[in-house]
Amino acid sequence: MISTTPKGDRRYAILGTGALGGYYGACLQRVGLEVHFLLHRDYQHVREQGLVIESADGDFTLPVVNAYDDVAQMPACDVVIVALKTTQNHLLSDMLPPVVKDDGVVLVLQNGMGIEQEVAQLVGSKRVMGGLCFLCSNKVEPGHIHHLDYKQITLGEYLPDYQPGGLTQRMRQIADDFERASIPITLAEDLLLARWQKLVWNIPYNGLSVVLDATTNELMADNSTRSLVEQLMGEVLAGASATGRKISDRFIQTMLDYTEKMTPYRTSMKIDYDERRPLEVEAIVGNPLRVATAAGTDLPLISMLYRQLKFLDMQNRRFNTD
Ligand SMILES: NC(=O)C1=CN([C@@H]2O[C@H](COP(=O)(O)OP(=O)(O)OC[C@H]3O[C@@H](n4cnc5c(N)ncnc54)[C@H](OP(=O)(O)O)[C@@H]3O)[C@@H](O)[C@H]2O)C=CC1
Ligand SMILES: CC(C)(CO)C(=O)C(=O)O
Incomplete structure (x- = not known):
C-alpha cells in the first residue's frame, strides 16, 4: 500500500475508478495524497500496471496505485468520493459504511439531483457533501483515462432537505487538496x-x-x-x-x-x-x-x-x- 499521508493530510477513497474518479484520484495521488481506488473490470490490470492519464494538461502515469476490488479490503478514509454512474448507486448501501471514517465525509461527484439525500440515509446527513464537476473525460481502455477538457469542481455541504449549508472548514480543507492537485474549486453556500x-x-x-x-x-x-x-x-x-x-x-x-x-x-x-x-x-x-x-x-x-x-x-x- 502506498501510504503517503503526513499528519493532517486526508486519506481519499475513490468508489468507481472511471473517467471522473480515475482522473481526479490520479491527480490527488500525483501531488502526494494517499488515495485508495475501488476498481471493477480492470482491477487486475490496474493492480499490475497502475493508471495512465492522457490529458490536455499533460499526460502522466502512476505505475503503482492502491487498487481494490472489494471495499472490505480498503482502509477507512476521510473523504470517500462517489464516482460510479448513478445507475450503480444501489451498490452504495454495501460499499459506503466500511470505507468512511466516523468523522469522514462522502463526497458525491455524480451528475443529477437527489443523490446526497440517498447517501445521507446510509451514512447520516452530517457526513455528506456534493460536488458538481465541469469535466470532459472518458475511460478509453483498462486503466487508461483520457481527459479532454475542463476540470473545475463546485463543492457544497449537504444539509437535510437541501437547506443551504454555508461554507465550512472541511470544505476548505478538501478544496485545498484539490487545488494542490491543480483542480480549480468553487465553494457553494447552497448545494441545491x-x-x-x-x-x-x-x-x-x-x-x-x-x-x-x-x-x-x-x-x-x-x-x-x-x-x-x-x-x-x-x-x-x-x-x-x-x-x-x-x-x-x-x-x-x-x-x-x-x-x-x-x-x-x-x-x-x-x-x-x-x-x-x-x-x-x-x-x-x-x-x-x-x-x-x-x-x-x-x-x-x-x-x-x-x-x-x-x-x-x-x-x-x-x-x-x-
Ligand atoms: N466523465 C465526465 O467527464 C463526467 C462525469 N460526470 C458524472 O460522474 C459520474 C461517473 O461518470 P464517469 O466517470 O464518466 O463513468 P465511468 O463509467 O467512466 O466510471 C464509472 C466507474 O464505476 C465502475 N464501477 C461500476 N460498477 C462497479 C462496481 N460494482 N464496483 C466498483 N466499480 C464499479 C466502472 O467500472 P467498469 O467500467 O469496470 O464496470 C467505471 O470505471 C456520473 O454520474 C457522470 O454523470 C460528471 C461530469 C463529467
Ligand atoms: C457539462 C459536462 C460536459 C462537463 O462540463 C458534463 O457534465 C457531462 O458531460 O456530463
Missing part, C-alpha cells in the same frame, strides 16, 4: 442551487444528444435544436425557482456560450447510449422533474424528454446481453 445550475447544461444536452443522435456542436449549429436547448434551459430555471432557487436568465446565455467554446462533445449520456449501457435518466432528468412537480410546477418539455429517454433506455437495456 449549484445542482440546478449544473442541470441547466445536463438536461438539454445529455437528453437531446440521445434523442436526436447529436453532438453538442450539432445541437448548437441548427436553429431549431438550439432553440429547443434554450427552452429546456428555461424549464430548468422554472424548476429551480419552484424550489426557491433563483437562477438569472443570463445564466442561459452563459451556458450556451460555454458550449459553443467547447470542443465538439459527445455527452456522457450519449456515450452510454451508444455503448448500450444504462442511462442516468433518473438522476439527471427524473429526479429534478419530480422535485419540480412536487413543488407545483409543470415542466412539459422536460417531461416529454424524460419519457423519450425512458423509452430509449428500456430498448437499449433489452439489447444489452452483458
